[in-house]
Amino acid sequence: xxxxxxxxxxxxxxxxxxxxxxxxxxxxxxxxxxxxxxxxxxxxxxxxxxxxxxxxxxxxxxxxxxxxxxxxxxxxxxxxxxxxxxxxxxxxxxxxxxxxxxxxxxxxxxxxxxxxxxxxxxxxxxxxxxxxxxxxxxxxxxxxxxxxxxxxxxxxxxxxxxxxxxxxxxxxxxxxxxxxxxxxxxxxxxxxxxxxxxxxxxxxxxxxxxxxxxxxxxxxxxxxxxxxxxxxxxxxxxxxxxxxxxxxxxxxxxxxxxxxxxxxxxxxxxxxxxxxxxxxxxxxxxxxxxxxxxxxxxx
Numbered sequence: 001x002x003x004x005x006x007x008x009x010x011x012x013x014x015x016x017x018x019x020x021x022x023x024x025x026x027x028x029x030x031x032x033x034x035x036x037x038x039x040x041x042x043x044x045x046x047x048x049x050x051x052x053x054x055x056x057x058x059x060x061x062x063x064x065x066x067x068x069x070x071x072x073x074x075x076x077x078x079x080x081x082x083x084x085x086x087x088x089x090x091x092x093x094x095x096x097x098x099x100x101x102x103x104x105x106x107x108x109x110x111x112x113x114x115x116x117x118x119x120x121x122x123x124x125x126x127x128x129x130x131x132x133x134x135x136x137x138x139x140x141x142x143x144x145x146x147x148x149x150x151x152x153x154x155x156x157x158x159x160x161x162x163x164x165x166x167x168x169x170x171x172x173x174x175x176x177x178x179x180x181x182x183x184x185x186x187x188x189x190x191x192x193x194x195x196x197x198x199x200x201x202x203x204x205x206x207x208x209x210x211x212x213x214x215x216x217x218x219x220x221x222x223x224x225x226x227x228x229x230x231x232x233x234x235x236x237x238x239x240x241x242x243x244x245x246x247x248x249x250x251x252x253x254x255x256x257x258x259x260x261x262x263x264x265x266x267x268x269x270x271x272x273x274x275x276x277x278x279x280x281x282x283x284x285x286x287x288x289x290x291x292x293x294x295x296x297x298x299x
Contacts, residue, residue: 001025001063002189005051005091006070007044008035010148010178011106011185015068016044018186029060051087057094066102066189067095071126075251084122092129095136102192103130104185107140109202110258110267117267118258119251131197139194142271143181143203144174147286150218154297155244157227163215164230166237166259170212173268176205177286180279202277209283221287222294234260 002019006012007028019026020042028039029047036046049056051072061067069091077083095103110120111127130138153163167173181203188194188201209217211229219227232240234256241252261267271277 001027001065003027003029003061003064003067005029005068006072006106007039008032009070009072010146011182012068012070013039014179014182015186015189017042018182019189020044022186022190024190027060027064029057052090054090054093057090058097061094061098061100064098064100066104066192067091067100068104068106068185068189069126069130070106071122075245075247075255078248078250080119080248080251080254081122081125085125088122088126088129091126092133095130095133099135101135101137102189102194103136103138104189105130105138105140106181106185107142109142109144109271110261111140111142112270113261113266116257116261118254118256118261120258120267121254127198133197136197137192137195137199138197139188139199139201141181141185141201141203143176144205144268144271145176146181147175147177147205147281147283147290150214150290151293152245153218154294157222157224157294158297160230162228162230163211163218164232165211166232166234166256166263167211168263169229169231170210171263172208172210172213173262174204174208174271174273175214175283176203176279177281180205180281184279202271203279204271204273204277205279206282208273214283217283217287218290221291 004012004016007016008030027045030036033048040046047060071087074083107123108120110117111123127140215227215229238252241247
């Protein structure tokens with residue numbers, strides 16, 4: 001029996017489907033019953049509820065061999081790290097109570113940092129907490145920047161005619177498609193090929209790109225071959241995140257801290273590209289999906 005959190009999301013859903021297709025028993029947990037029903041018709045056992053509900057989590061984890069632990073983003077949380085820690089603790093207590101033997105977590109690049117990790121700081125905390133659970137074999141997946149995060153640039157492109165953020169325009173960094181993360185996670189969950197605490201796997205996509213290169217690729221896909229990237233001041237970015245995107249001040253500050261650490265070379269300082277952590281989906285392939293979302297989005 002596998003328990004999958006975030007089962008309606010970009011990684012949890014394909015993981016759930018892959019396990020079901022492999023003939024595994026799967027229990028999925030989430031708050032949207034209608035979306036979970038899509039997995040129920042495929043054979044998944046559905047639990048509707050909140051990951052912060054510790055008693056429900058303990059009950060949900062009972063009888064399972066392995067779990068996929070993903071902290072859902074809540075950028076409206078008054079204290080973003082505290083929210084992350086509350087969900088991680090709910091996971092950990094349920095794992096301990098149920099005697100779970102295997103866990104795969106969705107962590108992130110930058111989770112090796114004990115400070116200055118911003119939105120990833122709670123994932124550092126989660127890794128440390130899970131590593132202390134007696135008898136738990138745990139694998140922490142540390143994917144890089146999601147290609148799907150680029151959807152957040154659509155409003156800026158349509159309103160300002162550019163892409164933009166505080167990240168340096170000439171800084172090359174890896175990007176990964178979430179479907180590739182799901183493929184890696186499902187493979188390890190099926191094989192259960194990791195032992196003991198503290199196992200780490202980076203997932204770095206096919207290659208590194210700068211935001212200037214990203215703008216060129218996405219611009220060509222949406223019919224704007226002259227699309228450019230602009231570096232925004234951190235203060236302006238924070239104001240846009242709060243007033244335009246509805247983030248809490250805590251989340252906006254955490255996001256800025258994370259981007260500042262990217263610029264300083266801290267976030268990727270622990271990762272090294274290898275054949276094992278290089279995945280196949282290119283930004284050129286993803287740009288077709290981006291173009292479809294861009295076309296269908298409101299002005």
